[in-house]
Amino acid sequence: MKRLFLTLLLGTLLFIWTLEIAPMPVTAANSMPEAQLSEAIDHFLTSLPSDYYAIANTDALKSIVKSDNATLIDVRQPSEYRSGHIPNAINIPLQTLIANLDKIPSDRPVILYCATGYRTAMGVMTLQMLGHTNARAFPPSLQGWKAAGEPLEK
Numbered sequence: 500m501k502r503l504f505l506t507l508l509l510g511t512l513l514f515i516w517t518l519e520i521a522p523m524p525v526t527a528a529n530s531m532p533e534a535q536l537s538e539a540i541d542h543f544l545t546s547l548p549s550d551y552y553a554i555a556n557t558d559a560l561k562s563i564v565k566s567d568n569a570t571l572i573d574v575r576q577p578s579e580y581r582s583g584h585i586p587n588a589i590n591i592p593l594q595t596l597i598a599n600l601d602k603i604p605s606d607r608p609v610i611l612y613c614a615t616g617y618r619t620a621m622g623v624m625t626l627q628m629l630g631h632t633n634a635r636a637f638p639p640s641l642q643g644w645k646a647a648g649e650p651l652e653k
Contacts, residue, residue, distance in 0.1 A: 556643075570604055572591050572609060596626070612637040612639075614641050615640050
């Protein structure tokens with residue numbers, strides 16, 4: 500749980516840092532006063548649930564996928580995905596998450612994972628900030644899935 504919290508915190512800080520070093524061109528459509536941005540980030544951070552949107556183990560993941568018809572999203576690069584992924588997962592690389600929002604359902608759980616949990620946390624944070632309150636993380640990620648002896652699909 501500490502690891503996921505630190506990853507979420509690091510992701511948030513990296514997000515804020517990215518805004519500072521690579522600001523987007525300012526237009527009427529995308530400008531946001533700094534105070535408003537700070538308020539939005541503060542609201543997001545203070546509303547994080549105690550489990551940080553996490554699914555703690557493989558049994559819980561399999562149960563949610565089966566019972567709730569959850570969509571499992573692998574946010575690794577396509578080459579990583581092709582080398583083996585959790586069965587029935589779709590591949591939407593982290594860098595293309597925003598461009599693929601139309602592939603992410605809003606009416607059922609969405610569970611993200613990567614190789615170790617880092618990209619997962621950034622992806623869940625991004626989706627949550629965009630209003631996808633159905634987004635959750637599988638922090639054991641592929642590493643934990645394999646350690647539990649679960650099969651991979653290619």
